[in-house]
Amino acid sequence: MEGLKEALKNELKSILNKKYASYQEAVNDLQESLESEGRSTAGDKHDTARAMVHNELDKTKKSMMEVRKQLEFLTQISSTKQEDKVSVGSLIQTDKKTYYFIGPGLGMIKASNATIACVSPTAPISQQLLNKAKGDKISFNQLSFEIVAIW
Secondary structure, eight states: OTTHHHHHHHHHHHHHHHHHHHHHHHHHHHHHHHHHHHTSOOSHHHHHHHHHHHHHHHHHHHHHHHHHHHHHHHHHSOSSOOOSBOOTTOEEEETTSOEEEESSOOEEEEETTEEEEEEOTTSHHHHHHTTOBTTOEEEETTEEEEEEEEO
């Protein structure tokens, strides 16, 4: 399917940009909360609340960084190059008309009238697909399929 990988990349970028904006909003809210906590009275209860907000802020910033890495990854992969072997960043079509994309594990994504399973490189199905070539047969969870195209 011509243009499918580019359409998928655009859809993934849109999803990740929305996630990033959501995390940014959460960071702003948490920082605002910290500032208002700073004006509160001192005491154990106050210190505990600030520590909890700090922990949440750290977790949210870490999630933001992960989304940023995923966005950077998407900009580095080719949308048109046919691949010899499955690697991270590959879009795989099977003889069962199913598609897999190895990259950000965001689940089922619709792009260009196709539904694509976007799976993390560490997912069990990815481990089965990595380094396979066109024509290779895969058996996974009682499903058998053949790789017919790799982009």
